[in-house]
Amino acid sequence: MRITSGSDSDQLITFAADEVEELVRRQPNAVLGIATGSTPEPLYAELSRRSARGLDLSGLRITCLDEYVGLSADHPQSYRHYITEHVLDPWGIDPGNAVMPVGDAPDPDAAARDFESRILAWGGIDLQILGVGPNGHIAFNEPGSAFDSRTRVVSLTPSTLEANSRFFEDEADVPRRAITQGVGTILESRRAILLAFGEGKADAVRAMAEGEATEDVPASALQRHPNAAVLIDDKAASRLRTAPASV
Numbered sequence: 424m425r426i427t428s429g430s431d432s433d434q435l436i437t438f439a440a441d442e443v444e445e446l447v448r449r450q451p452n453a454v455l456g457i458a459t460g461s462t463p464e465p466l467y468a469e470l471s472r473r474s475a476r477g478l479d480l481s482g483l484r485i486t487c488l489d490e491y492v493g494l495s496a497d498h499p500q501s502y503r504h505y506i507t508e509h510v511l512d513p514w515g516i517d518p519g520n521a522v523m524p525v526g527d528a529p530d531p532d533a534a535a536r537d538f539e540s541r542i543l544a545w546g547g548i549d550l551q552i553l554g555v556g557p558n559g560h561i562a563f564n565e566p567g568s569a570f571d572s573r574t575r576v577v578s579l580t581p582s583t584l585e586a587n588s589r590f591f592e593d594e595a596d597v598p599r600r601a602i603t604q605g606v607g608t609i610l611e612s613r614r615a616i617l618l619a620f621g622e623g624k625a626d627a628v629r630a631m632a633e634g635e636a637t638e639d640v641p642a643s644a645l646q647r648h649p650n651a652a653v654l655i656d657d658k659a660a661s662r663l664r665t666a667p668a669s670v
């Protein structure tokens with residue numbers, strides 16, 4: 424795991440966007456794994472600007488990390504809706520080239536298995552973008568998730584429900600379960616870039632990077648990823664004992 428920090432999150436976003444650009448120029452139909460949430464939004468916006476200026480992102484194949492159980496694709500808080508708005512539409516990608524779990528499938532376990540087999544059918548993920556939860560989750564792998572876990576239905580912890588409630592008008596509407604790629608699935612990505620910004624991520628970043636690799640901190644599994652980069656701002660880096668490289 425290579426950690427890079429910077430005082431200016433725009434610089435870190437440029438760094439990540441350059442890597443996506445380099446990938447798409449080398450391999451126009453690469454499989455790019457998208458994280459949802461607030462952290463990567465500026466990255467997708469930067470890539471949308473590059474697309475508007477002529478960078479062709481339309482051949483990329485897109486996979487999603489997770490989806491709420493029970494939300495239909497057109498629900499404004501569904502991850503399919505997010506990906507359509509932030510990635511597929513602005514980058515000109517055919518929705519048929521995006522693989523996501525079906526949140527409102529009658530059998531969520533079958534939907535999870537189907538999602539994983541579609542990722543494998545594409546030959547796996549070339550570059551996976553990740554965020555991290557304040558409790559150290561990656562995708563919706565909450566503390567206690569096995570490092571060899573596969574895509575499955577999970578129950579969200581109270582801390583994640585609270586963090587997600589900001590997106591829903593009524594707390595009672597926050598879905599309690601999700602379909603998530605497993606930690607093992609994520610570790611199979613050929614390259615991973617995790618972004619974390621702000622003081623609220625500082626404890627998770629320290630546990631992920633400097634603690635032992637433990638299922639109590641699912642993101643610490645990235646210590647075992649052969650090619651993972653962690654891009655963090657100074658606030659997220661503020662509790663690290665060893666100063667990371669600067670961007």
Ligand code: F6R
Pocket residue numbers: 457458459460461462463488489553554555556557560561562563
């Ligand atoms: C989203 C996801 C989550 C988020 C994490 C951080 O697809 O898998 O693990 O990356 O909860 O969310 P933000 O970026 O909103 O702080």
